[in-house]
Amino acid sequence: MAYTILLVDDSDTIREAMVRAFSMAKLPMQEILGASNGAEALGILKTRWVDMVLTDLNMPTMGGEELVIAMKADSELSDIPVAVVSSDGSKARTERMRKLGVAGYLRKPCRPEAIRDLLHSVLGEWT
């Protein structure tokens, strides 16, 4: 099975670095979609099938927390697993996001191995 992942981060550099990390993790990838904020991500989610969303928190227009809240409130999107990749590693934020239903949380900077492990834990193992 190949996966379609949506990367949500306002930094082009981070989105491209994540794509490289996916490649290093040998994730069976169908497509990697990108969005620079939560609103753009919601627009993509309305029209495309996505297996998982990886999102930053602090972004212009609509942040990651608002994105998660909007997805959980939408019956068509609420089952899509979301993981957070953010420079905010505070326990307060991590716990708040877990209560909102995120499937994983990584603090930047994160190594490719950590990203691979996160994807494994959410999507299951692949060989």
Next chain:
Amino acid sequence: MSANLLTTASRVLPRMLEDTAFLFSEEASRSLEFNDTPAGVGISYSGAESGELRIWAQPALMRTLAANMLGVDETDPNATARRLDALGELLNIVLGHCLTERFGDDQPLNMGLPKSLRASDLEQDLHAGCWISVEGEPLLLAWNDRR
């Protein structure tokens, strides 16, 4: 307060540079000089303390930073195109770690978005900032009180 945040940032930055871009650095024992026009990025924050952390670097170092973050050669056009974005992302990561270290992790961080600085902002930062040598290239960290 400013000296403390700057002290924390100058200690945190080398670790983050190494982890994000495999670049080695150390706090300079004396003032360094830019020999090319630097670009600067600032990120404001609020909470237990309010302010703005700033970073200045020359184009060559920014290109190296972007190239290493992206895993491409420095001659790759993407390394040049992404250099300011890469500097802002580095600052974002450094500030996130500094704030947690200084104020604990009981409160979510309240950070702004990276913002390009004006050339006129450099003058005061040159006098109040902290110089870091990144594999021989100068990098300047500064703090601005926004209370």
